Amino acid sequence: xxxxxxxxxLSKQYQIGQLRPAYGTLRDTIVHGVHRLRTGHVHEPREKxxxxxxxxxxxxxxxxxxxxxxxxxxxxxxxKILSRITAPxxxxxxxxxxVGSLLEVGTGFHPELTGRENIYLNGSILGMRRTEINRAFxxxxxxxxxxKFIDTPVKRYSSGMxxxxxxxxxxxxxxxxxxxxxxxxxGDAEFQRRSLGRMxxxxxxxxxxxxxxxxxxxxxxxxxxxxxxEDGKVTANGPAAxxxxxxxxxxxxxxxxxxxxxxxxxxxxxxxxxxxxxxxxEDGAPVSVADVRRPVGIEVSFAVLLPGRAxxxxxxxxxxxxxxxxxxxxxxxxxxxxxxxxxxVATAWIPGNFLNEGRHAAGVEIVKLDIxxxxxxxxxxxxxxxxxYDPAEGDSARGLFSGQWKGAVRPxxxxxxxxx
Amino acid sequence: xxxxxxPVQKPRLRLPVPSRLVxxxxxxxxxxxxxxxxxxxxxxxxxxxxxxxxxxxxxxDLKVRYKQTVIxxxxxxxxxxxxxxxxxLIFGRxxxxxxxxxxxxxxxxxxxxxxxxxxxxxNISSGSLSANxxxxxxxxxxxxxxxxAGVSVPLVDFVLSSWVLIGMMFWFHTYPSVxxxxxxxxxxxxxxxxxxxxxxxxxxxxxFRDVPYAIPAFMQVLPFLSGVPxxxxxxxxxxxxxxxxxxxxxxxxxxxxxxLDGPPPVLGQALLGTxxxxxTLVAGLAYFRRSEPRVADTI
Numbered sequence: 001x002x003x004x005x006x007x008x009x010l011s012k013q014y015q016i017g018q019l020r021p022a023y024g025t026l027r028d029t030i031v032h033g034v035h036r037l038r039t040g041h042v043h044e045p046r047e048k049x050x051x052x053x054x055x056x057x058x059x060x061x062x063x064x065x066x067x068x069x070x071x072x073x074x075x076x077x078x079x080k081i082l083s084r085i086t087a088p089x090x091x092x093x094x095x096x097x098x099v100g101s102l103l104e105v106g107t108g109f110h111p112e113l114t115g116r117e118n119i120y121l122n123g124s125i126l127g128m129r130r131t132e133i134n135r136a137f138x139x140x141x142x143x144x145x146x147x148k149f150i151d152t153p154v155k156r157y158s159s160g161m162x163x164x165x166x167x168x169x170x171x172x173x174x175x176x177x178x179x180x181x182x183x184x185x186x187g188d189a190e191f192q193r194r195s196l197g198r199m200x201x202x203x204x205x206x207x208x209x210x211x212x213x214x215x216x217x218x219x220x221x222x223x224x225x226x227x228x229x230e231d232g233k234v235t236a237n238g239p240a241a242x243x244x245x246x247x248x249x250x251x252x253x254x255x256x257x258x259x260x261x262x263x264x265x266x267x268x269x270x271x272x273x274x275x276x277x278x279x280x281x282e283d284g285a286p287v288s289v290a291d292v293r294r295p296v297g298i299e300v301s302f303a304v305l306l307p308g309r310a311x312x313x314x315x316x317x318x319x320x321x322x323x324x325x326x327x328x329x330x331x332x333x334x335x336x337x338x339x340x341x342x343x344x345v346a347t348a349w350i351p352g353n354f355l356n357e358g359r360h361a362a363g364v365e366i367v368k369l370d371i372x373x374x375x376x377x378x379x380x381x382x383x384x385x386x387x388x389y390d391p392a393e394g395d396s397a398r399g400l401f402s403g404q405w406k407g408a409v410r411p412x413x414x415x416x417x418x419x420x
Numbered sequence: 421x422x423x424x425x426x427p428v429q430k431p432r433l434r435l436p437v438p439s440r441l442v443x444x445x446x447x448x449x450x451x452x453x454x455x456x457x458x459x460x461x462x463x464x465x466x467x468x469x470x471x472x473x474x475x476x477x478x479x480x481d482l483k484v485r486y487k488q489t490v491i492x493x494x495x496x497x498x499x500x501x502x503x504x505x506x507x508x509l510i511f512g513r514x515x516x517x518x519x520x521x522x523x524x525x526x527x528x529x530x531x532x533x534x535x536x537x538x539x540x541x542x543n544i545s546s547g548s549l550s551a552n553x554x555x556x557x558x559x560x561x562x563x564x565x566x567x568x569a570g571v572s573v574p575l576v577d578f579v580l581s582s583w584v585l586i587g588m589m590f591w592f593h594t595y596p597s598v599x600x601x602x603x604x605x606x607x608x609x610x611x612x613x614x615x616x617x618x619x620x621x622x623x624x625x626x627x628f629r630d631v632p633y634a635i636p637a638f639m640q641v642l643p644f645l646s647g648v649p650x651x652x653x654x655x656x657x658x659x660x661x662x663x664x665x666x667x668x669x670x671x672x673x674x675x676x677x678x679x680l681d682g683p684p685p686v687l688g689q690a691l692l693g694t695x696x697x698x699x700t701l702v703a704g705l706a707y708f709r710r711s712e713p714r715v716a717d718t719i
Contacts, residue, residue: 083559096451
């Protein structure tokens with residue numbers, strides 16, 4: 001495949017003074033100028049920051065490239081440079097094919113104009129030709145669901161209608177290379193579902209997309225490759241799943257594996273000590289992102305130090321909203337008797353098609369079974385995390401539905417139907 | 421069901437597979453993004469590619485212009501008419517300003533029309549960047565389209581109020597000579613001058629918000645520096661030359677010559693004004709292009 005986007009050492013420097021008093025008046029400038037002439041200071045020492053520093057990456061045609069990073073990491077600056085809204089300070093980028101950027105929906109919408117007029121106005125501003133707008137017009141109106149008000153000035157629209165119309169225009173804009181800021185975060189759930197579906201089809205139609213988002217689920221669902229920006233620099237660039245988990249590990253301080261090498265700091269009491277916890281796939285290989293359809297294992301290594309106490313490994317799983325999905329322990333009779341000293345590796349297998357999408361955190365406890373409450377001997381609360389993702393190929397519990405799917409779990413149930 | 425649960429990535433092999441988008445029969449545009457040059461050249465071809473958007477900007481401004489007004493486009497006619505009445509009473513009747521052989525009201529109205537176009541064009545084009553900040557920070561297009569649309573929109577007002585002038589011609593029995601075919605040239609001169617100044621002021625406004633305050637002050641004296649209320653050839657020669665540095669003086673005199681069969685502008689004076697207008701346009705284009713890459717950062 002040919003390269004659609006190539007950037008080499010893109011950097012953007014801002015003077016902090018230039019960012020702040022954007023409304024500098026002529027008088028200020030003259031005063032400064034005169035001051036400079038009199039004192040001979042040609043350059044005033046102004047603080048400069050690199051909003052973007054030496055950013056190089058490539059995206060191939062047909063690829064959906066995600067850009068993630070914390071606020072202020074340079075994502076917007078990168079988009080603005082790629083959209084040619086602002087020029088880089090140094091570096092170079094080349095984009096092959098017609099470029100369109102979508103940094104907000106409804107750019108240029110005029111409140112006094114009707115829905116119909118705004119479709120033409122907004123479409124043209126985005127870069128659509130008149131003939132293209134004519135062709136897509138009916139579809140845009142239908143997609144937005146504002147048929148009845150299409151000849152009403154948009155200032156009379158509800159904010160929901162306004163956004164839906166704006167998004168519909170954007171969604172029917174199909175350049176070869178598309179630069180998209182988090183525009184999916186608009187509208188109601190139903191509309192978001194349709195929008196995400198449209199974005200997905202866009203990616204599948206062989207167009208190149210650069211997509212910036214905070215929505216990691218959306219990133220995992222849409223993107224092939226992801227770059228992570230931190231302080232204006234690219235700190236990771238690779239397959240979406242890897243980079244997303246790396247980012248989560250950094251921001252949440254929680255990885256998919258934890259090993260206690262130092263006996264002193266390991267969760268322990270006199271009888272039991274935790275050694276490591278890992279998230280593994282069916283082959284026992286560590287994973288940080290799990291396909292929703294496949295089983296995932298929580299592998300707990302622990303050592304029993306003294307004889308005489310019956311202990312049981314137990315796990316606790318929380319979803320990204322902090323909801324406790326479940327508690328689970330090994331009910332095998334082997335743990336009924338006092339556990340002989342030694343090292344153990346116990347893996348709890350969470351079946352495929354059971355968890356919902358998103359980030360999950362697993363905690364581990366080695367407990368002594370007491371009534372009324374298990375007595376934890378060694379515990380690590382939310383010790384490891386992993387991401388469950390649905391490639392939406394139709395064979396998971398969401399079937400062909402691509403929208404939001406609520407619930408602590410997402411089991412693929414067996415259904416029986418009789419026709420009467 | 422034994423594959424690894426890691427999501428399967430689409431293969432990313434770097435093979436020379438011919439792709440749909442770079443088929444040899446299609447010319448794929450390549451956008452190059454580089455640091456801004458200090459004096460970027462004018463990209464005519466890009467402007468041409470964006471001609472449709474220029475039309476859309478003009479259409480938008482016209483559509484919005486008289487929305488929610490009662491007399492709508494009537495304002496385009498009423499404004500110069502009102503000014504002409506005041507001029508006729510004060511300068512024509514009381515102060516007895518020279519208007520050559522022409523009846524003062526039509527003499528004044530013709531000048532006011534040209535003046536009105538220039539001031540409208542300058543106003544809209546100089547404010548065109550600051551009026552479109554949401555666009556400038558969200559989407560790319562040649563920024564030059566905005567001031568270009570700004571000088572085009574008042575042309576419509578101008579054409580509308582020209583009908584009143586035609587009506588006045590019948591009333592005062594003042595008819596144009598064959599020179600009327602040259603009239604568009606003088607409007608073009610006004611457009612060139614307005615665009616040149618508008619470009620400079622638009623780029624300045626993006627950084628300094630003083631400009632919108634300065635323009636009305638300037639516009640109040642401009643008619644008197646352009647020979648709108650008096651005939652230029654009635655002024656001393658020294659003054660005529662001084663006033664001719666201002667291109668609008670030539671526009672006003674030329675317009676009266678073409679439409680009202682007034683005295684022709686002095687060739688040297690007209691050339692002086694034209695040179696100033698063209699130089700302003702060249703300087704405006706250069707300064708605007710220089711500011712263009714920074715506009716989104718400074719506005």
